[in-house]
Amino acid sequence: MQLDDAAKEFLIESYEGLDQLDREFVALEADPQARARIAIIFRVIHTIKGTSGFLGLGKLESVTHAGESLLSLLREGTLTLSPPMTAALLALVDRVRAILKSVETTGSEGAIVVEDLKKTLLALADGTAAPAPPVTPPASPVVAAPAPVVAPPTTPAAEPAATPIAIAEPVAPASPASPVSGEAGASASVADTNVRVDVSLLDKLMNLVGELVLSRNQILQYSAHAEEPVLAAASQRLNLITTELQEQVMKTRMQPIGNVWAKLPRVVRDLATACGKQVRVEMRGKETELDRAILEAIKDPLTHIVRNSVDHGFESSAARAKAGKPKTGTLTLRAFHESGQCNIEISDDGGGLNIDAISKKALERGVVSEERLRRMSAHELEQLIFLPGFSTAEKVTNLSGRGVGMDVVKTNVEKIGGTVDLRSKPGAGTTVQIKIPLTLAIVPALTVMSGGQRYAIPQTHLVELVRLEGESARAGVERVHGAQVYRLRGRLLPLVNLGETFGLARTADAEADTGLNIIVVQADERQFGLVVDAVGDTEEIVVKPLGKLLKGCAVYAGATIMGDGRVALILDVAGLAQHARAVHAKTEQAVTAAAEALADGAAGEKQTLLLFSAGGETLALPLSSIARLEELPRARLERAGDRSVAQYRGGILPLIQLGESAPTDTGNLQVIVYSSGERSVGFVVEQVLDIVEETVRVERVSARPGVLGAAVVQGRVTDFLDVGAVARLKAPWLFEELR
Amino acid sequence: MSSETRQVCTFTVAGLRLGVDVTQVQEVLRHQEMTPVPLAPSVVTGLINLRGQIVTALDLRGRLQLPPRPSGELPSNVVVRHGDAMVSLLVDDIGDVLEVDASTFEPPPATLTGSTRALISGVYKLSPHLLMLLNTDLVLRLEAQNPA
Numbered sequence: 001m002q003l004d005d006a007a008k009e010f011l012i013e014s015y016e017g018l019d020q021l022d023r024e025f026v027a028l029e030a031d032p033q034a035r036a037r038i039a040i041i042f043r044v045i046h047t048i049k050g051t052s053g054f055l056g057l058g059k060l061e062s063v064t065h066a067g068e069s070l071l072s073l074l075r076e077g078t079l080t081l082s083p084p085m086t087a088a089l090l091a092l093v094d095r096v097r098a099i100l101k102s103v104e105t106t107g108s109e110g111a112i113v114v115e116d117l118k119k120t121l122l123a124l125a126d127g128t129a130a131p132a133p134p135v136t137p138p139a140s141p142v143v144a145a146p147a148p149v150v151a152p153p154t155t156p157a158a159e160p161a162a163t164p165i166a167i168a169e170p171v172a173p174a175s176p177a178s179p180v181s182g183e184a185g186a187s188a189s190v191a192d193t194n195v196r197v198d199v200s201l202l203d204k205l206m207n208l209v210g211e212l213v214l215s216r217n218q219i220l221q222y223s224a225h226a227e228e229p230v231l232a233a234a235s236q237r238l239n240l241i242t243t244e245l246q247e248q249v250m251k252t253r254m255q256p257i258g259n260v261w262a263k264l265p266r267v268v269r270d271l272a273t274a275c276g277k278q279v280r281v282e283m284r285g286k287e288t289e290l291d292r293a294i295l296e297a298i299k300d301p302l303t304h305i306v307r308n309s310v311d312h313g314f315e316s317s318a319a320r321a322k323a324g325k326p327k328t329g330t331l332t333l334r335a336f337h338e339s340g341q342c343n344i345e346i347s348d349d350g351g352g353l354n355i356d357a358i359s360k361k362a363l364e365r366g367v368v369s370e371e372r373l374r375r376m377s378a379h380e381l382e383q384l385i386f387l388p389g390f391s392t393a394e395k396v397t398n399l400s401g402r403g404v405g406m407d408v409v410k411t412n413v414e415k416i417g418g419t420v421d422l423r424s425k426p427g428a429g430t431t432v433q434i435k436i437p438l439t440l441a442i443v444p445a446l447t448v449m450s451g452g453q454r455y456a457i458p459q460t461h462l463v464e465l466v467r468l469e470g471e472s473a474r475a476g477v478e479r480v481h482g483a484q485v486y487r488l489r490g491r492l493l494p495l496v497n498l499g500e501t502f503g504l505a506r507t508a509d510a511e512a513d514t515g516l517n518i519i520v521v522q523a524d525e526r527q528f529g530l531v532v533d534a535v536g537d538t539e540e541i542v543v544k545p546l547g548k549l550l551k552g553c554a555v556y557a558g559a560t561i562m563g564d565g566r567v568a569l570i571l572d573v574a575g576l577a578q579h580a581r582a583v584h585a586k587t588e589q590a591v592t593a594a595a596e597a598l599a600d601g602a603a604g605e606k607q608t609l610l611l612f613s614a615g616g617e618t619l620a621l622p623l624s625s626i627a628r629l630e631e632l633p634r635a636r637l638e639r640a641g642d643r644s645v646a647q648y649r650g651g652i653l654p655l656i657q658l659g660e661s662a663p664t665d666t667g668n669l670q671v672i673v674y675s676s677g678e679r680s681v682g683f684v685v686e687q688v689l690d691i692v693e694e695t696v697r698v699e700r701v702s703a704r705p706g707v708l709g710a711a712v713v714q715g716r717v718t719d720f721l722d723v724g725a726v727a728r729l730k731a732p733w734l735f736e737e738l739r
Numbered sequence: 740m741s742s743e744t745r746q747v748c749t750f751t752v753a754g755l756r757l758g759v760d761v762t763q764v765q766e767v768l769r770h771q772e773m774t775p776v777p778l779a780p781s782v783v784t785g786l787i788n789l790r791g792q793i794v795t796a797l798d799l800r801g802r803l804q805l806p807p808r809p810s811g812e813l814p815s816n817v818v819v820r821h822g823d824a825m826v827s828l829l830v831d832d833i834g835d836v837l838e839v840d841a842s843t844f845e846p847p848p849a850t851l852t853g854s855t856r857a858l859i860s861g862v863y864k865l866s867p868h869l870l871m872l873l874n875t876d877l878v879l880r881l882e883a884q885n886p887a
Contacts, residue, residue, distance in 0.1 A: 211791045453775065502777030546786075547795040547824045549881055553779050559786055559793045567774040567786040567793055579778070 017044035042071040063114040066121040210542035217563040258286030278328040288335035291439040301409040313350035347431040353424040447536035451504020461573040466518040473516035523577040611689040614658035627675040743841035749834035753805040770813035796827040804854040
């Protein structure tokens with residue numbers, strides 16, 4: 001007979017409790033008045049009674065119940081412990097042990113008789129000590145006990161010797177597996193094969209294994225270069241053993257997700273009743289195991305999602321009937337392992353998300369613009385419920401819908417390196433999918449190099465790697481207001497240059513590399529590209545916390561020790577994104593706007609545009625706004641006071657330099673002449689690039705002076721120059737003269 | 740006069756003779772390779788791998804607002820326990836462990852100013868040099884300082 005987990009746990013716990021009782025009784029004999037001890041005994045018996053009732057062990061329940069009645073009186077002080085009572089209680093302990101043994105070996109309570117003991121216990125509790133019952137099993141040595149049982153309670157110290165005799169082997173004949181023979185013979189008892197271990201010890205073991213993994217990596221690196229067959233073989237073996245050990249130790253920290261799910265049916269029942277709905281819970285993959293730290297972390301998010309489902313996901317029974325669905329809704333919890341991650345799905349067969357209500361609410365709350373909303377896909381609209389402060393509940397219930405909700409779920413799951421996704425089918429239901437790593441202590445990570453330093457990026461944050469070579473590396477990166485972006489399959493990807501962000505000097509190797517490495521990473525709900533000098537290997541790294549002194553550095557998730565023994569920092573992608581965003585406060589807004597402009601490229605009217613470069617940026621002007629393009633010999637450039645001027649068409653043309661420095665290598669100046677009334681002004685640019693005719697829509701994306709906005713010109717995001725504003729900015733004197 | 744003594748691990752930083760109570764010191768090490776931590780407070784020089792433990796290295800010159808270490812000179816490490824973690828104080832040279840008498844101890848002299856004064860608990864009048872006892876708790880309290 002196979003015992004299920006609950007029964008096994010019950011046996012282990014009960015055996016432990018009984019061992020404790022033995023000690024307590026011995027101590028109690030020395031001090032019969034110690035009520036605290038009686039309370040402990042009471043608790044143990046009470047626990048056994050409760051669980052045995054739950055497991056359907058009737059005899060055990062009834063006999064412990066009788067014991068409990070006596071103990072509760074003793075605990076309250078209504079009765080004082082007398083030797084007959086001690087004897088009866090010890091007999092109880094032994095009888096319980098015998099029943100447990102029988103349950104363990106045969107799966108049932110067996111033929112053990114409890115009626116006699118029950119009667120004795122109840123009689124003692126009633127104060128009507130019945131002398132006969134304990135003798136009922138005639139062959140039993142319990143016959144030794146009657147003496148103390150009938151002995152007047154006024155002689156407590158008189159008969160202490162009788163008690164040990166009574167406990168010696170009272171139940172031996174009742175069960176073939178008596179405590180004594182059982183312990184000696186059946187070595188595979190559950191109590192013997194299980195050990196309770198402090199979690200901190202497991203953590204320590206995990207740390208040590210982490211160290212071992214690092215040492216193994218070091219040795220493997222070394223042996224890969226050594227031509228020593230013995231070393232190679234030994235390190236190969238070390239590799240295998242370490243991997244196995246790592247897996248096994250990790251397993252000790254693993255617990256089935258069923259432990260966390262166990263309380264959900266009750267949550268669902270209560271909530272469904274409160275909402276007047278009928279919901280039943282189905283669980284699949286209960287045994288799927290996860291690191292206990294992760295289980296702890298997803299407990300609350302899971303509960304929240306389930307509450308949400310019941311509260312908002314399911315329709316009322318009446319509505320379900322109308323829709324031709326079964327009256328009772330089904331909430332399905334599914335868990336399974338997939339590619340080194342754990343997937344948890346919470347699905348309901350309710351009405352699905354109300355996209356209209358969500359859109360309306362999103363607009364109301366101002367979390368998204370109307371225009372933006374129009375362009376969103378159904379899936380994007382569904383994701384809106386993960387935005388902070390979002391709740392579609394028509395009325396706030398006391399259970400959910402207080403506006404703190406799915407965003408918190410998302411944040412908590414992402415904190416442990418997981419992701420949350422949501423799919424909904426109108427009328428058919430909603431599925432929330434959570435993907436989380438199996439463990440936090442050892443994670444696969446990609447190493448990257450920047451400025452001669454190595455950094456690790458946890459694999460869970462990686463989306464893809466992009467390598468640009470030659471011309472595409474040079475032209476691939478565009479600038480929007482000083483922020484770099486890369487166009488990845490028609491989507492603008494903001495770029496963060498790791499070396500620049502960290503203020504690292506570029507190494508000679510990196511200078512020599514004409515290519516560009518972009519690591520597309522996922523942070524919060526957005527993606528960005530991390531530009532690094534070089535990309536290394538993927539390896540398992542052991543995450544170690546940074547000290548207190550570095551608590552403020554949100555850009556790191558920790559540190560690790562690499563195969564060569566050096567320390568490498570682990571990047572916190574979300575923190576890095578935040579840091580980069582803070583540095584370029586306007587960037588994101590600009591990129592978003594530019595991305596929208598990109599999407600809106602079709603609208604707007606056709607214009608003829610002049611494209612030119614200045615200060616390293618490509619800029620545009622409507623051709624209609626300028627008078628002429630000139631190429632002036634550098635020699636014509638003269639200075640008048642602190643201003644640059646040139647002789648032009650018999651007059652003097654004030655010049656304004658666009659960009660940082662004048663190009664000195666070419667003989668001629670490229671000048672765009674702008675005229676207003678009588679006066680003209682020349683803008684010196686680096687290079688006039690092209691004149692194009694295109695349909696553009698200029699979007700005002702930033703408050704940068706001198707720039708009208710940005711638009712997509714020839715497939716590139718280009719800033720439009722505001723000639724008047726530039727003149728005002730660069731040469732206020734000219735502005736006055738122009739008017 | 741009490742003859743109470745304590746043992747002090749001594750070292751020099753920019754010509755100053757400093758010490759910390761020997762019970763706080765985990766170990767002293769020659770120069771170790773360090774991994775710099777960009778965007779960290781400026782006094783955090785890097786991270787050291789101390790037998791699998793990651794130890795933050797703090798530049799004492801920077802912390803005491805003393806002139807930076809001449810290039811080419813490598814600092815030594817005085818690893819001190821800080822709570823349940825360890826921090827390495829980067830110093831110029833490591834000296835002996837000295838037994839000092841409490842009777843020679845005095846609070847920081849009034850003539851001493853600036854960061855150094857704020858971060859030492861007192862001075863032992865030894866000959867020929869004074870020995871300043873660092874208050875490691877204060878040295879390792881960075882939050883009020885420049886998080887450069």
